[in-house]
Amino acid sequence: MPVHDPRRVVAATEKWFAAYQRPLPWRRTYDPYHVWVSEVMLQQTRMEVVLRYHEPFIERFPDLASLANASDDAVLARWSGLGYYRRARMLRDGARHVVAQHDGVVPQDVRELARIPGIGRYTAGAIASIAYGRRAPIVDGNIARILSRLAGIDEPLASPALMRAAWREAERLVEASRSPRDFNQGLMEIGALICTPRKPDCASCPLRRHCFAYAHKRTESLPRKKVKAETRDMNVALYIVSDGRGRILMRRESGALMNAMLHLPHGDTSLLSGAPLRVNASQLLATFHHSITTRRVVFSVYEGELAGAIHDDGEYEWIDPHQLSNVPHPSYVAKALALR
Numbered sequence: 457m458p459v460h461d462p463r464r465v466v467a468a469t470e471k472w473f474a475a476y477q478r479p480l481p482w483r484r485t486y487d488p489y490h491v492w493v494s495e496v497m498l499q500q501t502r503m504e505v506v507l508r509y510h511e512p513f514i515e516r517f518p519d520l521a522s523l524a525n526a527s528d529d530a531v532l533a534r535w536s537g538l539g540y541y542r543r544a545r546m547l548r549d550g551a552r553h554v555v556a557q558h559d560g561v562v563p564q565d566v567r568e569l570a571r572i573p574g575i576g577r578y579t580a581g582a583i584a585s586i587a588y589g590r591r592a593p594i595v596d597g598n599i600a601r602i603l604s605r606l607a608g609i610d611e612p613l614a615s616p617a618l619m620r621a622a623w624r625e626a627e628r629l630v631e632a633s634r635s636p637r638d639f640n641q642g643l644m645e646i647g648a649l650i651c652t653p654r655k656p657d658c659a660s661c662p663l664r665r666h667c668f669a670y671a672h673k674r675t676e677s678l679p680r681k682k683v684k685a686e687t688r689d690m691n692v693a694l695y696i697v698s699d700g701r702g703r704i705l706m707r708r709e710s711g712a713l714m715n716a717m718l719h720l721p722h723g724d725t726s727l728l729s730g731a732p733l734r735v736n737a738s739q740l741l742a743t744f745h746h747s748i749t750t751r752r753v754v755f756s757v758y759e760g761e762l763a764g765a766i767h768d769d770g771e772y773e774w775i776d777p778h779q780l781s782n783v784p785h786p787s788y789v790a791k792a793l794a795l796r
Contacts, residue, residue, distance in 0.1 A: 459607050459625060462632040465666050466639050472662035473642030476649075481511055486637070488562035488587035489520055495582045496547045496574070500540055503648065509538055520560050524551040528716050532784025539748075541717060541784070546574025564588040577623075585636040593626035594640050595619060598647030604679035605651065608668030613682040690753045693723030694792050695760030696741070703774040704793070705766075706785070717784045718773065720792060721760065742795040746788045757792045 459465050477483070482490040493513060497506040516534050517523040523531070526548060535544035550572045554562055562583065563569055569580035581592035595603070597614060600622040604611070607625050611618035633639040650657045656675050658664050669675045697705040706718040739759040746753050766772050775783060777793050 458628065459666065461666065462629050465606070465663060466629055466632045466634075468662045468666070469642035469646065470633065470635055470638040473638045473645060477641065477645060481507070481514075483641075486587050488583060490514060491587040492550075492562060492575075492579070492583050493547065495579050496543050497538060499543060501538060505538065509535070520551045520554055520562070523548055524555045524560075529784055532716060533782050536717075536781070536783075536785050537787040537790070539787070541714060543574070545716075549573040550575060562587070564590060566590070566592050582640070585630070585640045589635065589637045591630050591633060591636045592640075593623060593630045594643075595622045595626050598651075599626065599643050601653065601679055602643055602647050602651045602663075605656075605669035605675055606663060606667050608672070608674075609679065611679060613679045615682065618679055685750045688751050690751055691756065692753055693756045693758060694788075695721045695723070695758050696792065696796060697721060697760045697762060699774050703776055705762075705772055706775045706783075706789075707772050708770070714786055717786055718775065719786055719789055744788075744791055744795070746791065748786075748788075753788075755788060755792060757795050 480494070482494040490510075494506065494510055497510060497513075513534050517526060517531075528545065528548075531544050531548045532541055535541060538544075553572050554560060558568075563572075564584060564587075566580045566584045569575050569583055570577065575583070578594050578596050581594040584590040584592040585594065600618055601613070603609060603622040603625045604613075604618060607621075609618055609621045609625070611621065630636050630639060646661065646663065650661045651663075654676075658667075658670050658675060661667070661670075664670045667675075669678045699705070705721060707721055709715060709717045709719055738761055741757045741759060743754055743756045746755060780790060780793065
């Protein structure tokens with residue numbers, strides 16, 4: 457059912473946000489480029505992780521032009537550890553589009569924003585409302601959860617039915633807003649700090665008197681749980697091969713999972729595509745656990761020796777491990793090298 461009194465819900469959200477918002481770096485000026493970078497980084501990534509990456513990324517690429525002119529390696533090096541690396545490439549491609557089509561100025565209109573590579577409906581609405589104060593709705597997983605509880609949308613989490621209903625509700629609410637910037641960010645903050653997936657803090661919620669789930673004691677059952685994706689357990693051997701001068705051998709990945717990233721020679725092609733370089737394992741250094749999307753991986757790290765020649769086709773590179781931060785690499789590589 458729709459929220460009974462949109463104006464009161466919006467007013468309560470905006471008032472709460474004004475009092476309790478976190479001092480996030482992109483909120484200092486609401487620069488559209490900074491907001492855009494933050495929204496891309498926050499996709500499927502925890503806030504505490506993004507806060508470690510956002511400002512260094514902006515320092516390296518201070519404006520759209522610098523990002524648009526950057527190479528894959530330069531962008532991925534600053535993204536290393538955030539995961540979902542396709543986001544970084546699409547962000548750079550989007551910057552190139554804005555420089556070419558909009559003279560380097562991020563557009564305000566949702567429809568124009570949605571034409572930019574890598575920007576979907578949610579990100580377009582976030583940039584339009586947060587950077588420019590436009591009345592644009594936004595719905596991601598957190599906001600869908602809030603609206604499911606607030607309006608009693610009894611559908612499974614992340615289902616098309618829930619998202620359709622949540623978008624309709626978000627549109628109604630933002631139209632009643634005096635400050636779409638504060639309202640949309642207020643919903644985000646409530647989802648992050650109060651209306652959490654488990655054990656929401658209803659006593660502190662500014663929306664509890666308007667909330668269907670609170671009134672009907674359904675905060676733990678709305679939205680309905682989705683079926684979890686099956687998790688795979690894997691074992692992967694990694695080999696640290698040195699050239700005797702302090703450099704280590706790394707391979708440039710060409711598969712879908714970590715395309716263009718540099719990683720250590722490995723021993724399981726079901727995780728990383730392509731045949732691993734033939735090496736002899738001389739000493740087991742350690743093992744560690746690491747999760748990659750739905751894979752739970754046990755990495756075994758070996759000192760290795762080449763068992764054959766390296767073909768000079770650009771696939772392999774000798775890298776100074778002290779310069780690892782300057783090349784694109786998955787975060788597990790740094791974990792492995794720290795075990796030496």
